[in-house]
Amino acid sequence: MRLPSSRSCFSSNSSWYNPLNAHQLAGAAARLKVNIEEKSFRTSDGGTIEVLRDLNFEVGENEFACVLGPSGCGKTTMLRILLGLDREFRGSVQLPGKVEARMGAVFQEPLLLPWRTVEQNVRLALPTHLRDTSLDQLFASLGLAKMRGFYPSELSLGLARRAAIARALAIEPDILLLDEPFVSLDASTAQQLRHLLLGVWSDRPTTALMVTHNLQEAIMLSDRIVVLSDRPTHVLGTFDIRLPRNYRNEQVNADLLRAFREKFAGIRTEP
Numbered sequence: 659m660r661l662p663s664s665r666s667c668f669s670s671n672s673s674w675y676n677p678l679n680a681h682q683l684a685g686a687a688a689r690l691k692v693n694i695e696e697k698s699f700r701t702s703d704g705g706t707i708e709v710l711r712d713l714n715f716e717v718g719e720n721e722f723a724c725v726l727g728p729s730g731c732g733k734t735t736m737l738r739i740l741l742g743l744d745r746e747f748r749g750s751v752q753l754p755g756k757v758e759a760r761m762g763a764v765f766q767e768p769l770l771l772p773w774r775t776v777e778q779n780v781r782l783a784l785p786t787h788l789r790d791t792s793l794d795q796l797f798a799s800l801g802l803a804k805m806r807g808f809y810p811s812e813l814s815l816g817l818a819r820r821a822a823i824a825r826a827l828a829i830e831p832d833i834l835l836l837d838e839p840f841v842s843l844d845a846s847t848a849q850q851l852r853h854l855l856l857g858v859w860s861d862r863p864t865t866a867l868m869v870t871h872n873l874q875e876a877i878m879l880s881d882r883i884v885v886l887s888d889r890p891t892h893v894l895g896t897f898d899i900r901l902p903r904n905y906r907n908e909q910v911n912a913d914l915l916r917a918f919r920e921k922f923a924g925i926r927t928e929p
């Protein structure tokens with residue numbers, strides 16, 4: 659996804675409900691920097707609900723970070739801000755990318771156009787300079803080589819999610835944002851998809867930020883886990899995993915899980 663008129667760095671100092679006051683700053687940035695001072699919503703009874711307050715963290719260039727936080731704490735709200743879909747907040751966000759951040763996004767819903775084939779869905783997202791690029795390697799890596807000509811209605815949810823991952827990565831994004839892309843899948847399909855995602859991401863690493871409720875998933879995928887509080891949401895702490903993924907066997911992952919639970923005692927996670 660390329661955002662209209664988005665820059666690699668933007669800030670919003672607007673009053674909450676006046677996006678016209680928001681302004682953007684241009685700037686080269688290698689890392690993702692999130693400094694959201696405040697994000698609130700109006701409620702139907704005329705009140706306000708403060709969702710994010712002083713939410714500050716960074717993700718290094720080509721790092722894979724997971725965000726873990728309680729239900730309803732504002733993870734999707736944060737992703738919408740990063741995607742530029744919500745400018746009504748106080749604070750600033752700096753995205754990776756030289757001038758304009760190319761953003762790949764994968765949501766829980768694959769959001770494929772039903773009247774287009776898998777390949778057409780992916781090609782539609784490509785920027786001009788990649789229009790004629792070969793997608794053979796990407797489709798092969800994601801196990802979609804034989805499904806390029808399938809329509810979304812012919813795909814299982816797991817295959818549709820693979821197509822959504824292919825679409826997000828085909829654009830060679832400066833940043834990849836994922837919102838619980840493996841929920842509602844059976845355990846083995848979800849695990850297979852995690853491996854596929856890691857495989858394609860490792861072939862061409864990019865800065866990635868994934869929202870999840872699943873601690874084991876976060877430990878498997880991340881370089882860093884950002885742990886969020888209840889609302890108004892801020893960062894409780896981060897858990898850095900400075901270990902190459904090929905060292906992360908069952909025993910190592912169990913040790914990491916224990917270390918995480920020691921550091922964040924009392925935090926509810928799945929599983």
Ligand SMILES: Nc1ncnc2c1ncn2[C@@H]1O[C@H](COP(=O)(O)OP(=O)(O)OP(=O)(O)O)[C@@H](O)[C@H]1O
Binds near residue numbers: 707709727
């Ligand atoms: N457009 C909106 N108007 C009013 N309130 C909203 C709006 N969008 C989100 N909220 C509220 O903001 C809070 C955070 O929502 P959000 O979906 O970002 O949380 P989340 O952490 O992603 O939740 P979950 O873990 O359940 O997916 C919730 O209380 C939600 O009801």
